[in-house]
Amino acid sequence: MEFIKSNFEPSAINCGILHIGVGNFHRAHQAYYINQLLEFKDQNQWGICGVGLLPSDKKLMDALHSQNLAYTLTVCGRNGDKKVYEINSIQELIWGIENPEAVLNKIADESIQIISLTITEGGYNIDKENGNFDINEEQIKHDLENPQNPRTIFGFISEGLRRRKEKCNKGLTILSCDNLQHNGNTARKAFLTFIQAQDSELAPWVEQKVTFPNSMVDRITPVTTVEDISKLNNLSGMEDKAPVYCEDFIQWVIEDNFAEGRPNLERVGVEFTQEVDIYENMKLSLLNASHTLLSYPAFLKGFRKVDEAMHDEDILEYVKEFMNEDITPYVPAPPNTNLEDYKKILIERFSNHAVSDQVSRLCADGVSKFSVYIVPNLIKMIEDRKDLKRIAFLVASYRHYLKYKVDDKGNSYEINEPWLSNEDQKNIESSNVLDFLNISPFKSCNLIEKDSFIDSYIIYAENINKNGMSIELNKLIHKQ
Numbered sequence: 001m002e003f004i005k006s007n008f009e010p011s012a013i014n015c016g017i018l019h020i021g022v023g024n025f026h027r028a029h030q031a032y033y034i035n036q037l038l039e040f041k042d043q044n045q046w047g048i049c050g051v052g053l054l055p056s057d058k059k060l061m062d063a064l065h066s067q068n069l070a071y072t073l074t075v076c077g078r079n080g081d082k083k084v085y086e087i088n089s090i091q092e093l094i095w096g097i098e099n100p101e102a103v104l105n106k107i108a109d110e111s112i113q114i115i116s117l118t119i120t121e122g123g124y125n126i127d128k129e130n131g132n133f134d135i136n137e138e139q140i141k142h143d144l145e146n147p148q149n150p151r152t153i154f155g156f157i158s159e160g161l162r163r164r165k166e167k168c169n170k171g172l173t174i175l176s177c178d179n180l181q182h183n184g185n186t187a188r189k190a191f192l193t194f195i196q197a198q199d200s201e202l203a204p205w206v207e208q209k210v211t212f213p214n215s216m217v218d219r220i221t222p223v224t225t226v227e228d229i230s231k232l233n234n235l236s237g238m239e240d241k242a243p244v245y246c247e248d249f250i251q252w253v254i255e256d257n258f259a260e261g262r263p264n265l266e267r268v269g270v271e272f273t274q275e276v277d278i279y280e281n282m283k284l285s286l287l288n289a290s291h292t293l294l295s296y297p298a299f300l301k302g303f304r305k306v307d308e309a310m311h312d313e314d315i316l317e318y319v320k321e322f323m324n325e326d327i328t329p330y331v332p333a334p335p336n337t338n339l340e341d342y343k344k345i346l347i348e349r350f351s352n353h354a355v356s357d358q359v360s361r362l363c364a365d366g367v368s369k370f371s372v373y374i375v376p377n378l379i380k381m382i383e384d385r386k387d388l389k390r391i392a393f394l395v396a397s398y399r400h401y402l403k404y405k406v407d408d409k410g411n412s413y414e415i416n417e418p419w420l421s422n423e424d425q426k427n428i429e430s431s432n433v434l435d436f437l438n439i440s441p442f443k444s445c446n447l448i449e450k451d452s453f454i455d456s457y458i459i460y461a462e463n464i465n466k467n468g469m470s471i472e473l474n475k476l477i478h479k480q
Contacts, residue, residue, distance in 0.1 A: 001235055006088040007039045010070075013047035013091050016263070018106055020153060021118035022050035022060065027087065028073055028221040028246040030116060030177060035089040036268040046263040047091035049112070051103050053153055061095050063241035069093055072236050074245040076354030081248075084236045096156060100149075107160025110168040113260040116175040117187065119153060121368040122419050123178070124190045128371050128440040133193035144198050154194040161195070161210070162202050171209030171259035177217045179288055180372055181280045184214035184255060213255035214276040218283055220349060221246040222357040247355045249345070253279040278334045285327050287346055289373040293322050293390070294350075295362035296397035300469035302409040306357040310350045314470075314477045320347070321477075322390050330377050364416040366398055367424070370441040379445045388453045393476055395447075396460035397469065399436040402428045408468045433461040 017034070019026060030048075037043050050069075052061055064071060069092075073085045096103040106112060117123075127134045134140065143155030150156045157174070164170065174191065176183035191212075196203040224232070224244060232243040252265070256272040266272060273279075291306075297318065298309035309315045323343050333339045349355075378391055406412050420428075424439040434454070437447040447453050464472050474480075 002083045003086075003236060004083060005086045006035060006070075008041075008044070008088070010088045010091065012041075012044050013038060013088075014045045014111060015047045015049040015091050016045045016111060016261075017047070017114045017116055018049045018051060018112045019090075019116045019118070020051045020053060020156075021120075021123075022052055022057070022064075022090070022093065023118060024224060024244050024246075025217075025219070025221045026050075026118045026177070027071065027090075027244045029217055029219045029250065029252065030118075031087055031089045032073055032085065032250070033252060033265060033268055033270060034263070035085070035087045037263055037265060038089055040264070040267060043263055043267075045111070048089050049092040049094065049106055050090045051094050051096055051106070053096040053103075053156060055097060058095060058097075060242055061093055064090070064093055066241060072232065072238050072240045072243045074232050074235060074243065075248050076245060076352065077248040078348050078352050078354075080354060082235065082354065084238075100156070103156055104150075104160045104163060107157065108163035108167045110164075110170045112172065114173045114175055114258070114262065115157065116177055117153075118177050120365065121178055121180055121372050122365055123153065124180070124186050125152075125154070126186065126190065128367060128419070129443045131444075133190050135193065135197055140194065144194070147198060154191060157191060158195050158198055158202065161206060162199065165202065165205050165209075169209075171211070173211045173213065173258045173260070173262070175213055175215060175254070177215055179217070179284060181284050181376070182214055182277060183280075184212040184257075184276075188212035209259060211257045211259040213257040214280065215255065216251070216253040216276055216279040216283055218251040218287065219246050219249060220352075220355055220357055222355060223361055245355070247349055247352055249349055251279075251283075275334075278332055282331050282334060282337070282339070282342065284373055285331050285377055286323055286343060288369070289327060289377065290319050290323060290346065290350075291362045292366070292369050292373050293394050294319050295359055296366075296394065296401045297469055297473050299359045299363055299413075300397060300401060300407045300464075301473070302407050302411065304359050306359055306362065307351050307353045307355065309359060310347070314473045316347070317477045318390065318473065319350070326381065326386070326390055327377060330380055360413075360416070363401065365418060366402075367417055367419040367439070367441050370398070371444075375441060375445055382445060382450055382453070385452070388450075389456045389476065392453050392456035393460045393473075395437070395442070396433075396457055396464055399428070399433070399461055400464045400469070403436075404465070408470050433458055436461075 069090045070088050073087050075083045094102045125134050139152050143150050143152050176187040180186050253271045255276045303309035427435040427438050
């Protein structure tokens with residue numbers, strides 16, 4: 001094990017980035033890259049001011065404040081090697097619930113040139129059915145009517161930009177780092193829709209002064225459990241209340257579209273391009289979609305760790321067939337990328353024992369994940385009259401996971417689905433298996449009218465309930 005200390009003086013760093021959503025992924029990915037960059041003395045204006053806007057953020061923020069915002073990142077290689085990094089790139093940390101004025105004034109501070117986001121796929125408040133920003137959501141309506149007392153990220157950024165316009169009139173960049181195709185376009189749509197509804201005078205300024213680059217991010221970063229904290233600290237020899245661990249693979253591709261300045265992240269391996277979409281499509285269609293594909297069958301078979309599930313022959317073959325037969329025809333290779341090598345590396349990454357990601361993390365918020373990772377390619381497959389049996393099996397597995405809440409081994413579980421509507425819940429609880437196809441992520445592809453899908457889906461839904469996941473997945477793989 002190698003321990004790598006930060007090679008810069010934290011007191012010499014100024015904050016040029018405000019990041020909203022300081023979770024494990026941010027701390028293993030963007031904060032790691034920035035930590036590497038800050039070793040270049042001419043880049044010391046790019047420290048991070050972290051912001052949390054949720055009640056659940058307090059625990060992590062308290063832990064980081066207790067250790068001067070430093071933490072350890074353990075990078076777990078596929079070959080078994082581990083490296084522990086001391087991360088000092090987060091120089092300030094503000095909990096917006098406790099100190100909203102500090103967040104608003106920081107957005108208005110001209111030294112902040114980038115606001116980056118990891119707020120999850122569902123955090124952009126986009127209606128799953130029509131693709132529009134949901135202006136009627138209750139918290140959104142509160143912020144529209146109370147601009148100086150915001151509760152949502154949209155209210156905070158709108159009021160912060162209003163103050164920025166008045167204070168320094170300098171633009172900035174809002175950089176989404178979430179797993180959404182065209183995430184910058186999605187962010188632009190969401191924020192501008194909100195701002196136009198709240199302040200028609202601010203909206204033209206934002207359109208002129210604020211840019212929303214698209215980006216693609218990649219690094220598998222599991223949730224850190226209490227047991228993980230003990231193991232990580234034993235490895236590092238540190239007493240870290242908020243350690244993070246992740247895989248050794250990392251990638252960040254960004255559209256070079258910044259309003260003011262930007263960090264020279266190419267020095268530490270970040271790729272800048274005008275064609276992010278081709279990288280996004282590859283990653284979301286192969287990595288994220290495959291994660292969703294394996295999650296529900298694996299969980300229902302009784303697996304709780306992704307690496308263990310990937311050593312199950314049926315799960316492994318299910319993922320490989322999905323990648324090769326269903327997805328590869330719709331994935332153009334980015335420059336200097338060999339798709340066969342990329343898929344081989346993905347299987348190695350999913351199987352990495354040292355990372356041991358939680359299957360439950362992949363299952364969480366399926367409503368958002370199906371909309372982003374599965375449905376776009378499913379629509380193309382339907383148009384091309386492709387074989388839909390693996391997707392039908394996945395949808396039947398998702399229904400069983402949500403409806404019955406018991407796996408093959410008799411273990412009960414709780415689900416984490418923050419975006420299920422009341423109508424969705426009724427369709428899940430219905431005894432008619434076809435009603436499930438009316439839940440929000442599937443409405444855009446109208447599965448209820450696709451006979452090629454329906455015939456397989458009904459059989460899988462009924463047989464998974466009758467025979468269990470293990471038997472039915474085995475029959476699917478062996479084409480019985």
